[in-house]
Amino acid sequence: MSTSSVRSSFGGRSVVVPLIRCPLCTARVKFYVSNTEKHEGWVFYRCPVSDHFWHWELEYVGYLLDNHFLVGNEAVDALGTAEDKREELTRARNRRYAGGGAVDLPGFEDGRRSAGGGAAQISNQQAEALIGLANQILVMMKALVAALIVVAVLLGISMLKK
Structure with missing residues (x-):
């Protein structure tokens, strides 16, 4: 059985993140890059069949760790790269918003499905x-x-x- 993977890189580091099979329908998970204003450039992984399996890159790496798809040095490298990339993308987004648009409120979930479901931004x-x-x-x-x-x-x- 062959396994697919995607090479993720940030700040000169390059790691391999496996593309697993969806735990619900067994279709191979695919990765995408968001082009929305709030999450521009963010990588997410989802089942190509449905949204029943959907994670931002950092949460996907966490899922891989929790389910032992990544172990040892691969796990450390993938987690470190995903965290660094998330921080840089968040800083870039906040710089864009600070330039005229909106301000992020601290304490709100960055994920696609936020707990409160409300807007996490207010205008300047x-x-x-x-x-x-x-x-x-x-x-x-x-x-x-x-x-x-x-x-x-x-x-x-x-x-x-x-």
């Missing part, structure tokens, strides 16, 4: 409005603390006079 204008609101709240809290200090000092002075 919305982010600036939130920052402005936070600054106004901070100024009001400082004023409140200052007023409380003044009242405490006045109470202390009035008690000393009696």
Whole structure:
């Protein structure tokens, strides 16, 4: 039985990632490169028959590790390369968004099927409005603390006079 694989490279490192058979229908998994704005350049692996098996590259490598398709040095190299590639693609995406478009909110899943199902981005204008609101709240809290200090000092002075 022959096994297919794809060569994945990043930062001068090149590793072989096996293309396994789909665990549900036994079709050979294929790899694709995303061209969406949010995940431009990201590699994902899926069953060509249906979406019942679908993983981003890093999660696919994790699946291969968990199911012992990758072991030893191959496992370490594939995981390291996939993590480095994910970090670089995320930084590139964030640079694009910072240039005018949207801001990623921390804590949201990058995966295709996010837990909340909601949007993980806000526009730069919305982010600036939130920052402005936070600054106004901070100024009001400082004023409140200052007023409380003044009242405490006045109470202390009035008690000393009696």
